[in-house]
Amino acid sequence: MSTGGRKPGRVLIVGMGIAGMATALRLHSLGWEPVMVERAPTRRTGGYFIATFRAGLAPAQRLGILDDLPDRMPRTNTQWDIDRSGKRRRGIGLFAVPIWNRLMLRGDVEQALFPALPDEVEIRYTTVPTAIEQDADGVDVTLHDTAEDTSTTERFDLVVGADGLRSSVRSLVFGPHERFLRRLDHMIAAFVLPEQPGYLAPGDGAMLFEPGRSLIIYPFADHLPTALFSYRSTDIDAEFTRPPAQRLRAAFGPPPYGRILEETIAAFEAADTSLFDSVEQVRLDSWHRGRVVLVGDAAWCPTLYSGMGASTALAGADLLGTVLDQHPGSLEDSLTEWERRLRPHTDSYQQLGLKARMVFAPPTRRHITLRRTVIHLERAPLIGPALVRRRMTRPEITMRDIDIAQTAQPPGGAPADSPADSPAAAVGATAPRT
Numbered sequence: 001m002s003t004g005g006r007k008p009g010r011v012l013i014v015g016m017g018i019a020g021m022a023t024a025l026r027l028h029s030l031g032w033e034p035v036m037v038e039r040a041p042t043r044r045t046g047g048y049f050i051a052t053f054r055a056g057l058a059p060a061q062r063l064g065i066l067d068d069l070p071d072r073m074p075r076t077n078t079q080w081d082i083d084r085s086g087k088r089r090r091g092i093g094l095f096a097v098p099i100w101n102r103l104m105l106r107g108d109v110e111q112a113l114f115p116a117l118p119d120e121v122e123i124r125y126t127t128v129p130t131a132i133e134q135d136a137d138g139v140d141v142t143l144h145d146t147a148e149d150t151s152t153t154e155r156f157d158l159v160v161g162a163d164g165l166r167s168s169v170r171s172l173v174f175g176p177h178e179r180f181l182r183r184l185d186h187m188i189a190a191f192v193l194p195e196q197p198g199y200l201a202p203g204d205g206a207m208l209f210e211p212g213r214s215l216i217i218y219p220f221a222d223h224l225p226t227a228l229f230s231y232r233s234t235d236i237d238a239e240f241t242r243p244p245a246q247r248l249r250a251a252f253g254p255p256p257y258g259r260i261l262e263e264t265i266a267a268f269e270a271a272d273t274s275l276f277d278s279v280e281q282v283r284l285d286s287w288h289r290g291r292v293v294l295v296g297d298a299a300w301c302p303t304l305y306s307g308m309g310a311s312t313a314l315a316g317a318d319l320l321g322t323v324l325d326q327h328p329g330s331l332e333d334s335l336t337e338w339e340r341r342l343r344p345h346t347d348s349y350q351q352l353g354l355k356a357r358m359v360f361a362p363p364t365r366r367h368i369t370l371r372r373t374v375i376h377l378e379r380a381p382l383i384g385p386a387l388v389r390r391r392m393t394r395p396e397i398t399m400r401d402i403d404i405a406q407t408a409q410p411p412g413g414a415p416a417d418s419p420a421d422s423p424a425a426a427v428g429a430t431a432p433r434t
C-alpha cells in the first residue's frame with residue numbers, strides 16, 4: 001500500500017449510504033482511519049429498485065463487493081403497458097433491452113457494503129455535524145448526538161460529506177441548499193408493494209403513462225415488486241404541505257382512478273416505509289473546499305431518472321481513493337484531479353436525468369403515442385434489432401458502461417490501477433463486519 005508523503009489520517013465520513021460506505025471501505029484500504037456518522041438511529045435496509053451499470057459494477061469489483069450484489073432481473077417476464085381502465089398491451093419493458101446490467105434494491109448495495117467494512121471503521125448513529133471549521137492542518141467538526149443530546153468537537157484530517165441530496169456538510173461549508181439544488185419540477189413516490197398485485201403474474205411488470213405522470217411497477221426475480229409514481233408539478237413547495245397519498249390522489253386525478261391506481265395508492269398509504277420527494281439535481285462548481293469534500297448525491301445528484309446515482313456513488317468513492325493514493329503530496333491536487341476525471345461523467349448523467357423526465361412523465365399524449373410507436377418498431381422483425389442497437393449506442397447510454405477509473409485518465413498520465421493491483425484489492429483481506 002502506498003501512502004506517499006502525505007500520511008493518510010483520520011477521516012470523518014458523514015452519511016452511511018452507498019457513497020459513505022464505499023468511501024470508508026476504499027479509504028480504509030489506503031490506511032485512512034474512517035469515523036462514520038449517520039443521522040438515522042440504525043442502518044437503513046430495503047429501498048427501491050436500482051439498476052447498476054458497468055460504471056458502478058467495475059468499482060464494486062475493486063471494492064470487493066461485486067459477488068455480493070445480486071441480480072434480481074426477472075428472466076421470463078412481460079412488461080405490460082396498462083391504462084387506468086385495465087386495458088393492457090405488451091410494452092417494451094425497462095428490462096427487455098440490454099442496458100440494465102444488474103437489477104437490485106438500493107438496500108442490496110448497502111447490504112453488500114456494510115459487512116465489508118472492517119471493524120476498525122467506527123460508526124456512530126444518531127449523529128450529525130453542526131459546525132465545521134478548518135485551518136491549514138485539519139478540520140474541527142462539532143458532532144451532535146441527537147439521542148443523548150450531547151455535542152463534542154473533534155479534529156480530522158479530511159471530512160467527506162456523503163449525506164445525500166440535502167447534505168448538511170454542503171450547507172455548513174459551501175452554502176445554503178437553494179444555491180445548489182436545481183428542481184426539475186417533478187415528484188416521485190416509491191415503495192415496495194406488500195404483495196404481488198392480483199392483475200400481474202409473478203415476474204411481470206406494468207407501466208401506466210398519462211400526460212405529466214406515470215406509475216411503474218418494477219418486478220424482481222425473487223422479491224416483491226416496487227412501485228414508482230412520477231408526476232410533474234408546478235409548485236414543489238405545496239407538494240409537502242399535504243399527506244403524500246393525498247397528493248398522489250390529486251396528481252393522478254380526477255377519479256375514477258381504476259384498479260391499478262386505486263390499489264397502488266392505497267398500498268402506498270399503508271406502507272411502513274416509503275419515499276416521497278421532489279426530483280432535484282445538485283449543481284456545484286467545485287465539490288471540495290480545503291479538507292472537505294462531497295461525494296455521491298451530496299455533490300452531483302443526477303436524480304433517479306438518470307439511473308446512475310448508485311453507480312456514480314461507487315465510482316466516485318473508488319476514484320477518490322485512487323487519486324489520494326496517486327497524489328500523496330497535495331490534498332488540493334488530489335481533489336482537483338478527482339473532480340477533473342469524474343465531472344464529465346456526472347455532467348453526462350445529469351443530462352440523461354434531464355432528458356429522461358420525458359420518459360417518466362411524458363408531457364403530452366403525443367409523446368405517449370410516439371413512445372408506443374417506437375416500441376412497435378423496435379419489436380418489428382427486421383428493423384427492430386437495428387433500432388435497439390442504435391438506441392443503445394447513443395453516447396449518453398454508452399457513458400453508463402464506462403469504468404471511470406480505467407478510462408478517464410489525465411492527459412499523458414499514468415494508467416489507473418488495474419483491478420488486480422489496485423489498493424482496493426486489499427479490502428478483501430480485512431476483517432469483515434458481521
Ligand SMILES: Cc1cc2nc3c(=O)[nH]c(=O)nc-3n(C[C@H](O)[C@H](O)[C@H](O)COP(=O)(O)OP(=O)(O)OC[C@H]3O[C@@H](n4cnc5c(N)ncnc54)[C@H](O)[C@@H]3O)c2cc1C
Pocket residue numbers: 014015016017018019020037038039040044048049050051052106127128129162163164165166167168169188190228275295296297298303304306307308309310311312313
Ligand atoms: C426511486 C429511486 C430509484 C433510483 N434508481 C436508481 C437506479 O436505477 N440506479 C442508480 O444508480 N441510482 C438510482 N437511484 C439513485 C440512488 O439511490 C442514489 O443516487 C444513491 O443511493 C445515492 O447514495 P448517497 O450515499 O450519495 O446518498 P443517500 O442514499 O441519500 O445517503 C445519505 C445518507 O446520509 C445520511 N444523512 C443525511 N443527512 C445527514 C446528516 N446531517 N448527518 C449524518 N447523516 C446524514 C442519510 O440518513 C443517509 O443514510 C434511485 C433513487 C431513487 C429515489
